Amino acid sequence: MAGEFYLIKSESATDVASLDITDCFNSTYNFYEVIWYAKRASGSSATNSYMRFLDSTGSAITSGYNVGYYRYDRYIGIIYSTTNTYINDGQLQDTDRANAGRMSIANPYADDRYTTGYSQRYMYTDNIGGAARGRGYFGLNGLKDVQRITGLQIYGTSGNLDIDIAVYGFGE
Amino acid sequence: MAPLGSARFGFAGVAGDDPALTLIEHQTASSVTSVDFTSIEGSTYDYHYLTWTDIDTGIRDSANYWNMRVKVGGTNQGSNYLNNGTAWTWGSNSGQSYKNRYLYNDIFNIIALGRVNRGYGHLDSSIDSSANGWAIISFANDSNRWTSVHTQTIGHGYAEGSAPYRGEAYHASNSSVDGFHIYMSGYSFSGQLALYGILS
Numbered sequence: 001m002a003g004e005f006y007l008i009k010s011e012s013a014t015d016v017a018s019l020d021i022t023d024c025f026n027s028t029y030n031f032y033e034v035i036w037y038a039k040r041a042s043g044s045s046a047t048n049s050y051m052r053f054l055d056s057t058g059s060a061i062t063s064g065y066n067v068g069y070y071r072y073d074r075y076i077g078i079i080y081s082t083t084n085t086y087i088n089d090g091q092l093q094d095t096d097r098a099n100a101g102r103m104s105i106a107n108p109y110a111d112d113r114y115t116t117g118y119s120q121r122y123m124y125t126d127n128i129g130g131a132a133r134g135r136g137y138f139g140l141n142g143l144k145d146v147q148r149i150t151g152l153q154i155y156g157t158s159g160n161l162d163i164d165i166a167v168y169g170f171g172e
Numbered sequence: 173m174a175p176l177g178s179a180r181f182g183f184a185g186v187a188g189d190d191p192a193l194t195l196i197e198h199q200t201a202s203s204v205t206s207v208d209f210t211s212i213e214g215s216t217y218d219y220h221y222l223t224w225t226d227i228d229t230g231i232r233d234s235a236n237y238w239n240m241r242v243k244v245g246g247t248n249q250g251s252n253y254l255n256n257g258t259a260w261t262w263g264s265n266s267g268q269s270y271k272n273r274y275l276y277n278d279i280f281n282i283i284a285l286g287r288v289n290r291g292y293g294h295l296d297s298s299i300d301s302s303a304n305g306w307a308i309i310s311f312a313n314d315s316n317r318w319t320s321v322h323t324q325t326i327g328h329g330y331a332e333g334s335a336p337y338r339g340e341a342y343h344a345s346n347s348s349v350d351g352f353h354i355y356m357s358g359y360s361f362s363g364q365l366a367l368y369g370i371l372s
Contacts, residue, residue: 004191005191005192005193006189006190006191006192007189007190007191007192007370007371007372008189010372028189035219035308035310035370035372037310037311037317037320039317070258072256072257072258072275072277072340073256073277074277074278076258076273076275096317096318096344096346098317098318098320100310100318100320100322100342101322102308102322120322120324120338120340121322121340122254122256122320122322122340122341122342124254124342124344133254133256133277133278134254134255134256134277134278134340134341134342135256136256136257136338136339136340138338162316164218164311164372166218166219166370166372168192168370169189
């Protein structure tokens with residue numbers, strides 16, 4: 001039996017402060033897969049990248065995120081917050097550094113239940129135990145409030161990014 | 173769009189969306205030391221989905237690691253990898269009350285796709301089991317981005333029970349990757365592997 005895994009939308013941009021992928025969640029699907037790659041742009045001094053949900057008007061939601069991640073590098077850490085202002089953050093810190101990840105996400109478009117995402121992402125960071133090392137995150141993203149999510153935003157701090165993002169839906 | 177002649181999942185689009193998964197190649201491994209994917213259609217696909225099922229060495233007495241290397245110009249690359257991951261296993265075969273947590277970092281010569289310390293197989297030695305998992309590989313062929321790998325594997329260890337592994341990796345080079353080399357450390361293995369292109 002053929003499976004059902006559909007490309008809904010993809011966006012790419014180079015040397016930008018942020019990129020929105022709008023109207024990628026809809027009433028057709030309940031479960032989605034997101035793949036992204038946020039790289040420090042050439043000549044940029046960007047130090048971090050972040051992701052946010054877009055609300056029903058297409059505006060970025062800037063508060064009320066619940067996150068819980070395992071962080072793995074040379075050590076193990078646990079990140080937990082009910083007041084985050086972003087999700088899926090990552091450190092960049094040098095040329096060619098990127099926050100590359102994937103996330104499965106349930107019920108973003110439904111306005112009567114919580115949105116829940118499970119992500120894993122990877123980056124290469126400086127000065128972990130005195131050396132540059134890989135750092136991976138695995139964990140959960142959600143919103144404290146029940147509301148409709150229609151898209152995603154990736155943005156950087158302290159410089160521009162090259163951003164690629166694609167959103168897929170699982171047919172039911 | 174997916175190449176003509178390829179197997180495609182989701183023939184009837186939903187709401188006009190394009191079926192996104194195209195089977196590039198399926199391979200059946202039978203007591204081999206490695207499996208190579210040499211035609212990955214990297215100029216067509218930024219993202220690949222690699223799956224492995226029923227991977228079994230038939231040996232339950234030593235360490236097994238399920239690994240990958242990328243190919244550049246058809247040659248397996250032995251360096252420039254960044255690799256972080258973790259696996260949990262039971263601490264003993266009988267008690268199963270203590271869990272070991274294994275942390276993988278600073279591995280520079282491979283991409284780890286999975287781990288079972290004492291071989292894939294059911295706790296009951298008369299019952300065979302296997303390792304199963306997947307990886308999403310991003311921008312393999314891109315000469316402006318490092319290739320990234322997100323992987324998850326579940327397998328049974330004869331001595332340690334199930335060993336879920338989650339891992340992340342980069343091939344920290346802008347070289348264009350044109351193939352994938354999959355192997356088990358030190359053992360031959362059997363099983364099924366499939367490589368898909370993900371439309372983007």
